[in-house]
Each structure stands twice: as structure tokens, then as C-alpha cells.
Amino acid sequence: MVTLAEVAQHAGVSASTVSYVLSGKRSISTTTRQRVERSIRELGYHPNAGARALASSKSNIIALMVPLRTDMYVPVMMEIAIAVATTARTHGYDVLLLTGEEGPDAVRRVTGSGLADAMILMDVELDDERLPLLRGTHQPSVLIGLPADITGLTCVDLDFKATGALCVEHLAMLGHRDIAVIGEAPAVYERHTGFAVRTLEGLRSRARELGVRLLHRPCEGGYDAMALTLARILDERPGTSGFVVQNESAIEPLLALLRQQGRAVPEDVSVVAVCPEQVATQASVRLTSVAIPAQEMGRHAVERLVAKLDGRGADEVVLISPELTVRASTGPAPSSTT
Amino acid sequence: MVTLAEVAQHAGVSASTVSYVLSGKRSISTTTRQRVERSIRELGYHPNAGARALASSKSNIIALMVPLRTDMYVPVMMEIAIAVATTARTHGYDVLLLTGEEGPDAVRRVTGSGLADAMILMDVELDDERLPLLRGTHQPSVLIGLPADITGLTCVDLDFKATGALCVEHLAMLGHRDIAVIGEAPAVYERHTGFAVRTLEGLRSRARELGVRLLHRPCEGGYDAMALTLARILDERPGTSGFVVQNESAIEPLLALLRQQGRAVPEDVSVVAVCPEQVATQASVRLTSVAIPAQEMGRHAVERLVAKLDGRGADEVVLISPELTVRASTGPAPSSTT
DNA sequence: ATAGGCTGTCGAAGCGCTTCGACAGCGTCT
DNA sequence: AGACGCTGTCGAAGCGCTTCGACAGCCTAT
Known part of the structure; x- marks a missing residue:
């Protein structure tokens, strides 16, 4: 294994000179630099x-720090991880x-051992038990997600509240008065995962403002669970004509079930999804959707973090504005044309 | 920041003693150990x-080392990464x-800098350019995937050749004589990704042995691509009654298209998938499938690697035997009952 | 009683790098 | 011409840990 000292000897300079060539922290003459670089x-x-x-x-x-569980948004997680x-x-x-x-032990271990200079946390819960630790250390960190109390924290996330609002608005504008929300698995809400809860807030408050009725139902992915959930929704609110889906693995089942029941999309019912772009464009109906900008989130997180490591930039919350792309799954509510 | 020396002082012992308590490389009296641990x-x-x-x-x-591209099996990758x-x-x-x-630069950088003690490579191509580097270093490594030349290498993978054979066998046993294979995106084959190529080998050779006709078509995911691919297949081989799908994002589209064309599964056509268990059970038809044991692969890889790091265990290829689970998507070929 | 072998502990020498202070050599200002 | 400030380079002091050899103290075998 080659060491700094060997390089120094080979180049005929001292070890510190080589170090300074590498780090650029002191000026080095061009000739020396080149000799060292050659060595x-x-x-x-x-x-x-x-x-x-x-x-x-x-x-x-x-x-x-990525979530261990794989009950949701795995591709999104992966995309973020790769972008990071x-x-x-x-x-x-x-x-x-x-x-x-x-x-929390991982946080302690990593900050304590100096293994890492900084950390990025994903899958943040509203009242995450890792947060006090982060606040108590001088090691910079960035959360991907938004906890309840953000003092002393830097966060990057899609503005899920606005996302929820946007979905309701779109459907309301088209004349839908009865909207059902197919959500993530119950466990996701039970552990107070920020994005799910915030989306719901956005959906509800906008629905109230616009005077539309909203029914939210968590749903495990897959056909069987979706069939049950859909049946219950239509039983409770037969007039439902708009759906908001925030659960990748419920999208395709929902579309299939609607088709099967003779409800045409978008003629009879409209569907808005909150999902990655790719899922929206590859579904059996090209979906009107709000995209989850995974790459952007990963990139932002790192850039905030590097800024903090460089002494630039302070705590701040970066909320990415949602964008709703209209595709083929939404249209005017049937009753509004009556 | 607390150092070893401070712990030693606090416990009234020397630094080396603390170090030995931590590493267990020399025997330490119980009383001393406890004092140190307390400090x-x-x-x-x-x-x-x-x-x-x-x-x-x-x-x-x-x-x-995970693949940058996300054109295939993202959840599998993620699951492996988490298991690792x-x-x-x-x-x-x-x-x-x-x-x-x-x-390859990443390999050089990591081995050269001593950043890591060992490495695991995913998404290995048949003639991967990183392989010579791995052979040339003394740093242990494990591949998840199987390249063409395995000398001096340790590999862990599902036995994809056997997987292909198993799928054909199952369909042939049910009387299907014309089988179509919906594969990964063309790019995957073009870069000679081991698992895709080997599956194909297994499919072809077993098909030849059993005298069934096989048509292989790569396919990008999504509905549009699948629609085109399916049309071509049925045009070329109208009698096709069995499908093998090795492409997560083609499965649901295929099922939907078949349904739409009035071809019932499994009465008219049978479908075997090569995919993670979860996908098979959550699809609109419970799929007969060969599972991709992501967790097991990740675990095995680490265990091989640790064995090598400990001086135990030599180069070897671990091929996990495929298991085909019969579910609701396969049945006797229609012609065989005629 | 003595040699020999254990056991448990210590001191010191690095591991390969960064960084601080020192300083030689040179150009510039007065 | 002398003082001053740069620029480029060097030497040395660590960073916090592991590990090797040494050795004190004790037990066992003769």
C-alpha cells in the first residue's frame, strides 16, 4: 500500500507538501504540484x-437512514437513496x-464514533424519537419528511398538505361533490408518518372550504384489500365520483375493480393519484397525478447538508410545491352534466 | 468527545487495558472489566x-455497489440492500x-483508500469490467449475480437457468406446446445482464428437450409496450397458450390485456411469473410464480463475505434453487382437453 | 524451595494523515 | 540599502486507537 510519505520521497518533497497539493489549502508552485501529481x-x-x-x-x-419496513413507496425510497x-x-x-x-441507537453510534460527518433521515414520524438526539448534537442533519416540531431542524419534503389540497381542488373544479380517499396502510397512519397525515390534512381542510364531502379509508395494497375497501366506500357513499389514491399498490387494483364494475374512468368516476411519475404514466389508464419528486428530494437534502457542513446555510424547511398533471383519469363529474 | 484515554483514567487502568476489554483479545479479570465497562x-x-x-x-x-439505473426490479434491489x-x-x-x-473507479477508490474492508456487487454483467479489478485485489468480494467467468470469484444468485427450466416444465406438464416469454427491457439483454440471459438459456434448453415451442420477446414495462408486444406475439404464434413473464412492470399490463381480449386466465392461457413473492400474491390474479428470494440473497452475500474476512471460506458459487409455487394463473392447456 | 508457566496489566511504538509554526528566498517599498 | 511582506516549503506534533513485548504476581510441578 502506497503512503503519503512514499509519494513525497518519490517526488523529492516533504510529506506536508504532498498533503497540501492534495487539499489545496496552501499555495504550491506549479512545478512542484505537477511533480507531485505525477508521482x-x-x-x-x-x-x-x-x-x-x-x-x-x-x-x-x-x-x-432508510426505513426498514417495505410497506410503502419502495421505489421512491430507492430513488431517493440513489439520488442521495x-x-x-x-x-x-x-x-x-x-x-x-x-x-435512535444508530444515531448515537454514528455521531459518537465520527463514522459520518452528517446524516439524512428518511421516513420521519411526526414525533420521531430520533429528533431529540439530532437537536442535541452538533452534527448537521437533514430530514426527508416533516415532523410536527421543526425547531432546530432542517427538512426537505414535498408539500403534502398542498398536495392534498390540490387533488381536492382539481376534483371539485370538475364538479365532483363526493370524494373518496384511498390511503396508505393503516399502520402508516398509526405510526403518524408525516406525509400521510399531512396529505390528509390538506385534503380535509380544502374539502371543507370547497364544501365537498370527503371519505378517507386506509388500505393495504393488493386486490383483495382494495376490493373490500372499495365495496365499503361505495356502500357508505354510493354517489362517490372522485377518488384520490395515495398508495402505489392500490392504484392498479382500484382501476381494475372500477372497470370490472362497469364504472368508466374518467366518464363515470375520476381518479387522482399521488405517486411517482412513472407509475402514473405506466398505469392502465394514464393517471392524472401529483408526482412525488424523489430525485429532487434526495438532491436537495444532500445540498442542504453540504451547505451546513461548509458553514453556509442554516436550519430551514424546504417544501417542494406539488404539481398536478392532468392526464386521462379525470373528467367532469357525471351529475354536473345532468 | 470522550477518548479511550479518558475512560482509562476514569477507570484507573491503562489505555491498552480498555482496548482489550473492548476487543476481548486478551483476558481481563472480571473486576477490571466491570470497572471499565462502567466507566x-x-x-x-x-x-x-x-x-x-x-x-x-x-x-x-x-x-x-448498486446499479444506478432503475429500469428493473427496483423493489428487489431495495430488499437486497436492506437485507445486506x-x-x-x-x-x-x-x-x-x-x-x-x-x-470500476469506485472499486479502485474503495479498495485503495481502505474505506471498506470488502465489497458486494449487484447487477453483474456477464463480462463485467469490474471483475479484473476484483481478481487483482486481495480485498474479499461477493457478487450478487453470476458472470460468465467465475474463476477466483464468489457469487450468490438465484439459479436462473433452473428457474427458466422450471417455468417451461410446469407449462409443458400442463400440456402447453406454444410458450411465449415476456422478458426484461431490450437494454437489459443488450448489456448482457447475467440473470436475464441465464433465464433465457434455461427456458430455451428445457423447451428444446421437452419439444415445446418458445418465443422470447423483450418488453419495456407499461401498458402500451405490453400491448404492442402481445399483439406481435399472438400474430406470430396465434396458438400461444402459456406465458412466462420476467418483468415486474409487464405483469399487470399483460393480465389486463388478456382479460380485455376475452382470454381467461387460467382457462384459456396460463401465466407463470418470475418475480418477488409479494408481487405474485398481490396481482389481480394470484400468480403461479418462481419467487426471487431477495432477502436470502442479501443475507447469503454478507455471510460469505464475513466468512472470507474471517479467513474461513473460500471462493464458491452459491446458487439458490428456484421454487415454483402454483397459484391461480396456470392450468391445463385448452387443446389438451380437446 | 525453585523453576516454569499462567494470567492480567502496562508502556510505548506506531498506523498515515493534517496542520501549525517556522523560515528561506525573493520582490517591493521607502 | 534596509525593512517588510509574500510565497512556497519543511519539520514536527499530534489525531485516538491497536498491539507487541515486558513483566509482576501467583500457582503448580518437581
Whole structure:
């Protein structure tokens, strides 16, 4: 293994000079720099990460904590994770993958050991038990998601409240007076996952304002669960003509069931989805949807974090504005043409 | 930040003693151990990762290289990644997430810098350009996937050749003589991704042996692409009564299209999928399928790797035997009852 | 009683890097 | 011409840990 000292000897300079060539923290003459760079190349030198971390107290690693559970939005998570890793690299950071399994202990371990310089948390609950730890440390962190109390925290998220509002607005504008919301699995609400709860808030408050009726039903994914949920909804509110779906694995089942029952989309019922772009365009009906900008969220998170690590930028909440794209799954409510 | 030396002082012992308490590499009297452990707890000590890595030349980090592209099997990738992270933790390792983006350079960087002790590669191509590097280093590695030349390599994968064979067998046994294979996107085959190619090999050779006709068509996911692909298949082989699908995002479209054309599953046509269990059970028809054991693959990979790191275990190929679960999407071929 | 072997502990020498202060050499200002 | 400030380079002191050899104290075997 090639060391700094060997490079220095090969180039005929001192070790510190090589170090300064690498870091650029002091000016080095062009000739010396080139000689050193040549030696580095010829010897195939790679700085030792451990030694670097020890000497500089910086690991150049960002920890990313992903949820262990895979009951929702797996592709979104993956896309965020990949965006985080890619963006981090462009800033000279590597990414350490932590699962939620260890919970708060992982936060303690990572900050305590200096394994990572900063961390990004996904799947944040409204009252997440990791938050006090984050507030208590000087290590920068960014949440992807929005907890209830954001003091002292930096968060990046889609504005899910606005998302909910937007969906209701769109349907209301088309004349739908009875709207059903197919939500995530009950467990997601039970653990107070921010995005689900906030979407619901947005849906409800806008519905109230616009005077439309809203029925929310959590739903496990899959056909059987969706069939049951749909039956109950139509039983309770037979006049339902608009659906908002926030659950990837319920979308296709819903469309199939509606078709099967002879309810045409969008002639008889309209469907708005909150899902990744790809899902909306690849579904059996091209879906009117609000996209979940996974890449953008991952990128933003890293950029906030790097800013904090560089001493720029303070705590702040970045809420990405939702955009509703009209496709083929929504149209005027049938009653409104009567 | 608490250091080893402070713990030692607090406990009234030398630093090396504390170190040995932590590592267990030398025997320590019970009383001393307890005193040290108490100090560790009271001071909230966490060993510094960088210093450890430097002194021991071990980082206790495993690098996991995931594909950048998201054109296939995203949930499977995610599940593997999570299984890798979880299993690694139980062995005292953390996981560094690398995207395929940097390609071979990432391998060089990680092995050169001692950032990680070992690495796991996913999405291996038959003639992957990272392989020579892996063979040339002394750093242990495990591939998830099977390249063409496995000398000097450890691989973990589902036995996709057997998987293909199994699917054909099942359909042939039911009397289907004309089988169509809906494959991954063309790009997947073009870059010679091992699992896709091997499945195809298994399908073809078993089909030849059993004397059934096989038509393979790559397919991008989604309804439009599937509609086109299906039309072509039925045009070319109108008698097709069995389908093998190896493309998550083509499954639901296929089922919907068949339904739409009045072809009942499984009465008129049978469908076998190669997909994660969850997809098979949540589809609109409960699918006869060969499961992709993502968790198991991730776990196996880590366990092989840890064995190598411990000096146990040599190069070897672990091929997980496929299991076909019969559900509601396959039945006797219509002609065979005539 | 003595040699030999354990057991438990300590001190010290690094691991490879960063960074601080020092300073030689040179150009510039008065 | 002397003082001053740059620029570019060096040496040395750590960063916090692991690990090796040494050794004190004790037990066992002779």
C-alpha cells in the first residue's frame, strides 16, 4: 500500500507538501504540484481514509437512514437513496446506509464514533424519537419528511398538505361533490408518518372550504384489500365520483375493480393519484397525478447538508410545491352534466 | 468527545487495558472489566472509527455497489440492500452505498483508500469490467449475480437457468406446446445482464428437450409496450397458450390485456411469473410464480463475505434453487382437453 | 524451595494523515 | 540599502486507537 510519505520521497518533497497539493489549502508552485501529481499517478496512490478521518476529524461520509419496513413507496425510497448517493459523490462524500432497525441507537453510534460527518433521515414520524438526539448534537442533519416540531431542524419534503389540497381542488373544479380517499396502510397512519397525515390534512381542510364531502379509508395494497375497501366506500357513499389514491399498490387494483364494475374512468368516476411519475404514466389508464419528486428530494437534502457542513446555510424547511398533471383519469363529474 | 484515554483514567487502568476489554483479545479479570465497562457507560464513550481503522487497518465497513439505473426490479434491489445492511450489522459491519455510476473507479477508490474492508456487487454483467479489478485485489468480494467467468470469484444468485427450466416444465406438464416469454427491457439483454440471459438459456434448453415451442420477446414495462408486444406475439404464434413473464412492470399490463381480449386466465392461457413473492400474491390474479428470494440473497452475500474476512471460506458459487409455487394463473392447456 | 508457566496489566511504538509554526528566498517599498 | 511582506516549503506534533513485548504476581510441578 502506497503512503503519503512514499509519494513525497518519490517526488523529492516533504510529506506536508504532498498533503497540501492534495487539499489545496496552501499555495504550491506549479512545478512542484505537477511533480507531485505525477508521482501520485505513477505510484497509484490513494489516501488512506482512516488516517484522514483521524487527522482531520472529518470522514467525508454522510449517513443515510432508510426505513426498514417495505410497506410503502419502495421505489421512491430507492430513488431517493440513489439520488442521495449520486449527489453526495459530486460533493466528495460517500454514503453510509443505515436501516431504521437500530433506531435512535444508530444515531448515537454514528455521531459518537465520527463514522459520518452528517446524516439524512428518511421516513420521519411526526414525533420521531430520533429528533431529540439530532437537536442535541452538533452534527448537521437533514430530514426527508416533516415532523410536527421543526425547531432546530432542517427538512426537505414535498408539500403534502398542498398536495392534498390540490387533488381536492382539481376534483371539485370538475364538479365532483363526493370524494373518496384511498390511503396508505393503516399502520402508516398509526405510526403518524408525516406525509400521510399531512396529505390528509390538506385534503380535509380544502374539502371543507370547497364544501365537498370527503371519505378517507386506509388500505393495504393488493386486490383483495382494495376490493373490500372499495365495496365499503361505495356502500357508505354510493354517489362517490372522485377518488384520490395515495398508495402505489392500490392504484392498479382500484382501476381494475372500477372497470370490472362497469364504472368508466374518467366518464363515470375520476381518479387522482399521488405517486411517482412513472407509475402514473405506466398505469392502465394514464393517471392524472401529483408526482412525488424523489430525485429532487434526495438532491436537495444532500445540498442542504453540504451547505451546513461548509458553514453556509442554516436550519430551514424546504417544501417542494406539488404539481398536478392532468392526464386521462379525470373528467367532469357525471351529475354536473345532468 | 470522550477518548479511550479518558475512560482509562476514569477507570484507573491503562489505555491498552480498555482496548482489550473492548476487543476481548486478551483476558481481563472480571473486576477490571466491570470497572471499565462502567466507566464507558458513565462517560458515554464511543470508539472513534477513524482511529480504529487507522490502527487496525480494518474499517468494519462493507461496500455495496448498486446499479444506478432503475429500469428493473427496483423493489428487489431495495430488499437486497436492506437485507445486506441488516445482516452486516449483526456481524458488526456497516454498509457503504456505492452507485454503479463510477463503475470500476469506485472499486479502485474503495479498495485503495481502505474505506471498506470488502465489497458486494449487484447487477453483474456477464463480462463485467469490474471483475479484473476484483481478481487483482486481495480485498474479499461477493457478487450478487453470476458472470460468465467465475474463476477466483464468489457469487450468490438465484439459479436462473433452473428457474427458466422450471417455468417451461410446469407449462409443458400442463400440456402447453406454444410458450411465449415476456422478458426484461431490450437494454437489459443488450448489456448482457447475467440473470436475464441465464433465464433465457434455461427456458430455451428445457423447451428444446421437452419439444415445446418458445418465443422470447423483450418488453419495456407499461401498458402500451405490453400491448404492442402481445399483439406481435399472438400474430406470430396465434396458438400461444402459456406465458412466462420476467418483468415486474409487464405483469399487470399483460393480465389486463388478456382479460380485455376475452382470454381467461387460467382457462384459456396460463401465466407463470418470475418475480418477488409479494408481487405474485398481490396481482389481480394470484400468480403461479418462481419467487426471487431477495432477502436470502442479501443475507447469503454478507455471510460469505464475513466468512472470507474471517479467513474461513473460500471462493464458491452459491446458487439458490428456484421454487415454483402454483397459484391461480396456470392450468391445463385448452387443446389438451380437446 | 525453585523453576516454569499462567494470567492480567502496562508502556510505548506506531498506523498515515493534517496542520501549525517556522523560515528561506525573493520582490517591493521607502 | 534596509525593512517588510509574500510565497512556497519543511519539520514536527499530534489525531485516538491497536498491539507487541515486558513483566509482576501467583500457582503448580518437581
